[in-house]
Each structure stands twice: as C-alpha cells, then as structure tokens.
Amino acid sequence: MANWVDTAFERAASKFARGAKLAAQQGIIPYKSEGGRYVPSPFDGNSWWTGGFWPGIMWQLYHATGEAVYKTEALRVEELLTRELMTFDLLNHDVGFMYMLSTGAHHRLTGDEAARTNTLHAASLLMGRFNPEGFIRAWPGKERAGYAIIDCMMNLTLLYWASRQTGDPRYDKVARIHADTTMREFLREDGSSCHIVVFDPETGKALERPRGQGYAEGSSWSRGQAWALYGFTLAGLNLGESKYIDAARRCARYFMAHIREDGLTDSDFCQPEGEERIDNIAGACAACGLLELADAVGGEEAETYRAAAEKLLRALDTLCADWSEEAPGILQKCTASYHDDGAGRHVNILYGDYFFVEALCKLRGTDARLWMKD
Ligand code: GLY
Numbered sequence: 001m002a003n004w005v006d007t008a009f010e011r012a013a014s015k016f017a018r019g020a021k022l023a024a025q026q027g028i029i030p031y032k033s034e035g036g037r038y039v040p041s042p043f044d045g046n047s048w049w050t051g052g053f054w055p056g057i058m059w060q061l062y063h064a065t066g067e068a069v070y071k072t073e074a075l076r077v078e079e080l081l082t083r084e085l086m087t088f089d090l091l092n093h094d095v096g097f098m099y100m101l102s103t104g105a106h107h108r109l110t111g112d113e114a115a116r117t118n119t120l121h122a123a124s125l126l127m128g129r130f131n132p133e134g135f136i137r138a139w140p141g142k143e144r145a146g147y148a149i150i151d152c153m154m155n156l157t158l159l160y161w162a163s164r165q166t167g168d169p170r171y172d173k174v175a176r177i178h179a180d181t182t183m184r185e186f187l188r189e190d191g192s193s194c195h196i197v198v199f200d201p202e203t204g205k206a207l208e209r210p211r212g213q214g215y216a217e218g219s220s221w222s223r224g225q226a227w228a229l230y231g232f233t234l235a236g237l238n239l240g241e242s243k244y245i246d247a248a249r250r251c252a253r254y255f256m257a258h259i260r261e262d263g264l265t266d267s268d269f270c271q272p273e274g275e276e277r278i279d280n281i282a283g284a285c286a287a288c289g290l291l292e293l294a295d296a297v298g299g300e301e302a303e304t305y306r307a308a309a310e311k312l313l314r315a316l317d318t319l320c321a322d323w324s325e326e327a328p329g330i331l332q333k334c335t336a337s338y339h340d341d342g343a344g345r346h347v348n349i350l351y352g353d354y355f356f357v358e359a360l361c362k363l364r365g366t367d368a369r370l371w372m373k374d
Helices: 002-026 053-065 068-086 095-100 103-110 113-127 157-166 170-185 222-239 242-257 280-297 299-319 350-364
Strands: 032-034 037-039 147-149 196-199 206-208
Touching (some): 053 068, 113 157, 222 242
Antiparallel strands (some): 032 037
16 A cells, blocks of 8 residues: 555645645635635635634644645644634634644644644633533524534544643533434434434424435435544544444444445435535545544454545545646545535535545554544
C-alpha cells in the first residue's frame, strides 16, 4: 500500500501548498473549488459549519511536513473564525467541526493559550445547546428547538476535549447523554442511521424522523452513516466505553455492505437503482472512521475494516482525484445533500479533501489526531 499512499500524500501536500497561497490571495475560507479558484461557503459567511476543514487540512499538513506555509494559512483563517465566536444566532452545534480543527488544532500542535481559550468558548457554546431532556440541539430557529442530527456525534469531540482540559466532568456527561440518546433514537436494527430526529423540546419524546439530507424518510444518507460510524468510534475512544465501539461496529458493517463495486459511495444507500449520485465526502470520512475502529478493536476484525478503508481510498485516488495543477481541490463528485444542489452536487468540496488527507496521514503514521481529547 505504501507507494500509492506516499504518492497521493505528496501530491496533496504540493496542491495545498499552492492552495494556501491562492486562498490567502482570495481572502476567503475555501468551501469548494471551481474553475481554478476557491469558492466560499454558500450560506452564513464565515459562520458556515465547514469553516474548520480548511485550517484542518493546513494543520494536518503542517504536522506531517513542518512547512510554515500551512501554519501561516491556518492562522490567517483562525482569525476569521475566532471573530465568528460572537455570532450567536448563526453558530450552532457544528462549533465542533469549526473549532476542533482550527483553534483546537492550533493549541494541540503548538500549545497556544489564546487558541485554547477560544476552543473552550466554543465548547461552552456547544454545552449551551444541551436540552436536559437528553439531546444537543442542532440548529437555531424557533421551529427547530427539538431538532438533533447524527452529525453531532462528531461535534461531541469538543466536549471530550474540554473535559480533559478543564478537569470538569460536565462536558463528558453531556456528551454521554447525547450519545446514548443517539444510539437509542437514531440507529436502526440493521445498523443504519437516520439523519434527523425531532424531539419534543419539553419532554424529550421523539416525534419525527424526516429525511434531512438523504433521499427519503427511512432511507440511509451515506454521509450521515459516516458521521455515525466515525462519531461513535470517537465516543468509544475518548470516553473509554465499549458500548460506543459496538455501536460503531454496527454502523461500519452497514456502511461496508453498501460500498459500490467500484469502491465509491452513493449519496444515499437507498437511492433508486441506476441513479448516479455519488458523495465522495462520505467515502473519505468513513475510511477515517474505519481506520480508527480497526485500531480500537484489533485482531482479524481490524483487517476487515482496514481492507474496506483501503478499497474506499484507492477508489477515490484512482477514479475521483483531480491531481492536475490547475485544480485547487482533490476529490470530485462530492454531493452536499441528496435533493438540494445549492451547496454542491458532484463537485469538489473541501471537507471531502480534509478527510482524504486525514486518512492518508493515518496510513502514513502522521495523523495529528485532531478529534481526540488529548
Ligand atoms: N453537517 C452537515 C453535512 O454533513 O452536510
């Protein structure tokens, strides 16, 4: 495996060394790339949930290579993201994605104290979204007080980190309550997950499970499945509890059973036969989860997860990576949402590239472990 991984890593490193300069010239936080340029997020300016992935790429590459170009760019964007900590009406539970990979990574890799403080502010915002009926509220808006979504399993990493940093168990306790609710209300018998559960915000009773970004109610949105697989793995590792690893195993089995023959990932595992709608972000994220899960379980079972991760990553590399100098991003055929093309369909979206780079770093033994409490 080593050869293709090293080649892909080197190509990614030089693409994003050029990209770091281009993004700085453009003065934006890249969300996707198109026509040789980066494009900012489609909604909510720098408060959009994906803002952390670009600095996350930069920190992973800085950690692996020590090249200053990546750190300089990560710090440029960190300044923009830190300003967003005041935009209470726009920020939501995705502060985990935004700040674990920016200020959190900065503190982890350099010990910077201001970055630590800002990450703790973000963790407190996430705590403030906790509904004592048992879930972390996803989004703002009066009509969405009871909404929780599977993606939040990744955001919980901010709480594990904050508990470790402060010695205050409340962050972990809230994370556990939310993870237990998610296990009970989101995961189905067959190991698949729904995207959204709408709870009664007064009683915590689950009322509805709308389709969210997936194909239909009751279907299986593949990126949500990847969030579940990786999120439960990270819960197991960070909280030291085997029940979450068991949940991750169930999610992994379902995901692996639905990988396409060519190794790519459909946008929804229940989409109509013959429908060409692929989401390579899901494949890259699931590969990261599978590699972590493999390390967590060991033995022969681990080999199954590693083989599936390699199948996903090889397919991304050979079928959907644009390694040309003109392209500022890597993975093509990324799809933000099954029915709504507003945030991108079958284009390069940079959070897919983040997970691809993270997976390559894992395989090379240089992963900066940005989702871990320590
Ligand atoms: N967290 C939203 C998404 O995965 O599109």
